[in-house]
Amino acid sequence: MKLLIYISWRNIWRHPARSGVLVVAIIAGMWSGILVSGLSNGMIDQRFNNLIEESMTHVQVHHPDYMVEREPNMYIPNPDKLIEFLSNMSQIRSFTARTLASGMIQSPQTSSGVQIQGIRADWERNTTTFYENMTEGDFLSDETRNALIMGEKLADKLDMSVGNRVVLTFQRADHELTSAAFNIVGLFKTSSVQFDEQQVFVRSVDLSKLIADKIVYHEFAIMLHDADSSSSVAGRINNEFPGVTSETWYQISPELRYIADFGNSITFYVMLVIMLALAFGILNTMLMAIFERMRELGMLIAVGMSKIRIFVMIMLESMMLTFAGAVGGMLMGYLSINWMGQKGLDLAGMAGDSMNEFGYDTVIYPVISSQDFISIVILVIATVLLSAVYPSFKALKIKPSDVVRE
Amino acid sequence: MAIIKTEHLSKVYNPDTIPVHALRDVTLEFEKGEFTTVRGPSGSGKTTLLNMIGGLDEPTSGSVEIDGVMITGMKEKDLIDFRLNHIGFVFQAYNLIPVFTAYENVSFIMLLQKCSKKEMKERAEELLTAVGLKQKFDSRPKELSGGEQQRVAVARALASRPKFILADEPTANLDTESAMNLLDMMEKMNREEHVTFIFSTHDQRVIDRARRVITMVDGAIHKDEKRE
Numbered sequence: 018m019k020l021l022i023y024i025s026w027r028n029i030w031r032h033p034a035r036s037g038v039l040v041v042a043i044i045a046g047m048w049s050g051i052l053v054s055g056l057s058n059g060m061i062d063q064r065f066n067n068l069i070e071e072s073m074t075h076v077q078v079h080h081p082d083y084m085v086e087r088e089p090n091m092y093i094p095n096p097d098k099l100i101e102f103l104s105n106m107s108q109i110r111s112f113t114a115r116t117l118a119s120g121m122i123q124s125p126q127t128s129s130g131v132q133i134q135g136i137r138a139d140w141e142r143n144t145t146t147f148y149e150n151m152t153e154g155d156f157l158s159d160e161t162r163n164a165l166i167m168g169e170k171l172a173d174k175l176d177m178s179v180g181n182r183v184v185l186t187f188q189r190a191d192h193e194l195t196s197a198a199f200n201i202v203g204l205f206k207t208s209s210v211q212f213d214e215q216q217v218f219v220r221s222v223d224l225s226k227l228i229a230d231k232i233v234y235h236e237f238a239i240m241l242h243d244a245d246s247s248s249s250v251a252g253r254i255n256n257e258f259p260g261v262t263s264e265t266w267y268q269i270s271p272e273l274r275y276i277a278d279f280g281n282s283i284t285f286y287v288m289l290v291i292m293l294a295l296a297f298g299i300l301n302t303m304l305m306a307i308f309e310r311m312r313e314l315g316m317l318i319a320v321g322m323s324k325i326r327i328f329v330m331i332m333l334e335s336m337m338l339t340f341a342g343a344v345g346g347m348l349m350g351y352l353s354i355n356w357m358g359q360k361g362l363d364l365a366g367m368a369g370d371s372m373n374e375f376g377y378d379t380v381i382y383p384v385i386s387s388q389d390f391i392s393i394v395i396l397v398i399a400t401v402l403l404s405a406v407y408p409s410f411k412a413l414k415i416k417p418s419d420v421v422r423e
Numbered sequence: 424m425a426i427i428k429t430e431h432l433s434k435v436y437n438p439d440t441i442p443v444h445a446l447r448d449v450t451l452e453f454e455k456g457e458f459t460t461v462r463g464p465s466g467s468g469k470t471t472l473l474n475m476i477g478g479l480d481e482p483t484s485g486s487v488e489i490d491g492v493m494i495t496g497m498k499e500k501d502l503i504d505f506r507l508n509h510i511g512f513v514f515q516a517y518n519l520i521p522v523f524t525a526y527e528n529v530s531f532i533m534l535l536q537k538c539s540k541k542e543m544k545e546r547a548e549e550l551l552t553a554v555g556l557k558q559k560f561d562s563r564p565k566e567l568s569g570g571e572q573q574r575v576a577v578a579r580a581l582a583s584r585p586k587f588i589l590a591d592e593p594t595a596n597l598d599t600e601s602a603m604n605l606l607d608m609m610e611k612m613n614r615e616e617h618v619t620f621i622f623s624t625h626d627q628r629v630i631d632r633a634r635r636v637i638t639m640v641d642g643a644i645h646k647d648e649k650r651e
Contacts, residue, residue, distance in 0.1 A: 020534045027522035316518035319479055321507020321535055321583070323500060418479040421514050421591075 021326060025333035028306075039302050040342040043295060047346020048353065050291040051393065054284045055354040055383030056362065061280040063378050067208050068273060070146045073266055074112075074238035075247045078254055081262045083235055084269075089118055090190040092233035094260050099237060102257060108246045113140035114234040116225040120187030122167075122217060124175035131171070131217050133185060135224030144240050147205075154179040154203030163223050165199035168213025169206045177201055185217070190229040197227055208378040284389075292396055296404035299335050303408035307331065314412055315420035328409045335405030336398075343397045347390065354383045425452035426586050426619065427476055432485035434471050434642075445471040446482070447643040453587070456617040458610065460630050463639035469623035470591055472639070476621070477510050477589045478502045490586055507535055511580030513590035517572040519564040525551060525575045526560040532582040550578035554608055570601025577609060587619035594626045606632050 029036050069075065078099065080091035093099060096114065103112050116135030121128050138157040142148050148156040157164055165183065167175075177183060179201050186196040199219055207213055225233045241250060247265035254263035267274045307314065314327060365379040434446040446468045453459060461469045474480040475487055478494045486495040494505060506512075519528045530547040538546070551560060554574040556567075564572050573593060580588045590609075594602035610632055612618045622629050630636055638646040 020531075024520075024522075024531075031522055312516065312518055313520060316512075316514065317520075318503065319477070319506065319512050320532060320579070321503055323503050326535075416480075418474040421479075421512075421516075421518060 018329075021330050021333055025330050025337055028330075029334050029338050031306075035302065035305075036338055039298055039338055040345070042298050043339055043342025044346040044349060046291045046295050047343050047393070047397070048349040050288050051347065051350025051385060051389075052353055052383065053287045054389055054393075055350070055357070055385040056381055057280045057284050057287075058385060058389070059358075059381045059383040060378075061277055062384050063208070063382065064276060065273060066146075067378070068270065069244070069266055070240075071150070071207065072145055072147055072238070073270060074144065075241045075244050075266050076239040076251045076254070076263055077266075077269055078237040078239070078258075078261050078263045079235060081260070084262070084264075087117075087119060089188050089228050089235075090192075092116075092190070092229065092235050093237065096232075096234050096237075099254075099258060099261070102254070103237065103239065106250065106253070108241050108243070108250050110240045110242050111140075111144040112237055112239040113137060113144040114221065115236040115238060116221045116228065116233055117235040118187040118224060118228060120185055122171070122175065123184045123186065124177050124181070126176045127174070129171065129174060130215070131167075131185075132215055133187060133224060134216060134218050135221035136218055137221050144238060147207075150205040150207045151203050152206045154201070156203060157218060157220055159220070161200075161202060161220075163197065163199045163219070164202040165217055165219045166203040166205060167201060167217045168215075169204045170210055170213040171215075171217070172201070172204050174214065179203060185219070187228075189227065190233070195227050197223075199223075288393065288396060292400040295339070295397070296400050299339060299401060299404040300407060302338070303331065303335050303405060304411065306334070307408050307412050311415060311420045314415050315417040318415060319417035319421055324413050327412050327415075331409040331412050332402070332405050335408070336401050339397060339401040343394070347393070350385070351390075354385045357381075357383045424454075426455050426490050427451075427453040427621075428488040429472075429476065430486045430488070432472070432475055432487065433483050434468075434475065434480070435483045438483070444642050446475065447641070449485070449642075449644055451637070451644065451647070453619065453621060455586075455619055456613065457587075457635055458613045458620050458633055459635040459637065460622045460624055460633035461637045461639060462625055462630055463645070464625065467639040468642040469625075469639055471642070473589045473591055473621065473623045477512060478506055507532070507583060509586045511583060511585035511588035513573070513576050513580050513588060513593045515592035515595045517564070517569070517576045517596075519572055519575055519579070521564050524561045524563055525556055525567065525571075525578075528564070528575050529578045529582050532579055536583055546582060547578075550581055551575070553612070554578045555604075568601065570597050570605060573597060573601070573605055574608065577605070581612070581618065587621060590620060590622045590624075592624050592626070593622065594624065594629055599628070602626070602628055 078093065080093055083091040103109055114137055118133040120131060120133055122131045136157065138159050152169060157166060172178060175183065181201050182198050183201060184196050184198050186194060189195050221234070222232060225231065239250065241247060251263040251265050317327060318324065361380040361382050363380045429449055429451045432446050432449040436443040436445055449472060461472060463469050471480065475482050482495060486493060489509060492505070494502060497505065520531065523531060526547055529550055530543045533543040533546060551557060554577055556571060556574055559567060559571060567575065594605060597605065606629060609620055613620055622633065624630065635649045637644060
């Protein structure tokens, strides 16, 4: 084997330019593949984090009919018991409670339909990262009454700014309409334009008193230590509290799971195209190498080199060429992902606001896992083996008596 | 005792379309220590005969026996092993491995034979010295002249300690001086070490040196003369 490795290594540098071009092509292919994979992962992770970490959380609890009918009187019965239960569950990292309403927001200039979220500021801060999206003013606090925060987009639309007053109109639990004035204390900007235009946040205590004259919650949002335990936590809550419905993030937002699958598919197809190009590159180079070495290979068989050794030698040549490139490509990919993972890749100039329209950040931080790397290595090995088999078999067909005199 | 025996050897190419009779009923014996030339015009069957003897091609009929072993009908894998350990080849176009040095080209055969490093080194140095290339151990083929490359090829052929060497037109690509030097060297090995050489050639310089000359015409033995 040492002999074969030695010969193969020397053989691949017989034409340094040709081998070099293939190695560079492999480096470029691997690098771009890893980059695309990293960007796709990064986009999906960010989208996932934006939704889960910023507002949706891993598990949500509602009145059994709330998600369909969204009636203000469908609040969670006996929230104190639920709070006590959730506080004692070891799988739960933190949770928050929300009072929800659909209504109108009015400024002196115009009005707009909005979803009103009444939050407990301290709980929300502990549970979600939404407060990190504040761009102006302050996040809600437990002390300031009738305070409101809204998206920059909505503020622009209403021609409002921090310090102005707006009026919220919505339905009470008894189905009567009610209105109240709120002071804008802060503006936020998320990666979703739609969210920014449609959501306003007030204190839960202010909103629930207007809805039901007492503290009521329509939603409990729960963050877990491990997203994989979503199903079991939701199941336990459902068992313990038959009067509520607890759902996992992927039951609430199935599209989020499709996005992850879609991202994986994109990565797979991109890698497939790269591997196909790689396979044809290897095939072409190795066939050329064999055709121009027919006489030499014939001589090797004539003087006593077994065909299995010839086969292994050609396979080794293909593998060495590929691995020289693959290692370089992976190294470049790893370094690029590391660098971009810190700096981010700003696609605002290229994609404008269209990415925000779909809820994606314009600055992407590529991510690649060790598993992705292992998958790429396996893919490369499989590609090399498959593409080198034909040239190697071609070499086996050589009849020394036909070629040594040519 | 004969080390090579061919019995009624025939080879027909394209038997189903336009048959070409490359060999016709060739029966020959070669003794150890011979310095034999197979001569004849192009297409007379010289190379085909050497290919049959070297186990590089299968006869249509007849058989080849080497040192008591019937190589006709042998499995390909066994035949390759047999060639490695019993037959040396020298080709017209040298066919050295271009990425190897002269030393590596010679020792490579012994690596295939799984010789020890020490034995390999000693034998490769001895052979390269014997063919007059003591100063060129580390030269690659492209750094050697045609004559020098063919000397490396002879050293390579001898490296496996074969029973005989088959040399197909070994001087065809060489100038007169290189050809004469090569022949001197091979003749010396034949006389001093009793290495058996069988040449296929129409080079008169080789024919003049041979102690046995087999003339082939149209695939058949036309004349088989021995000289003192």
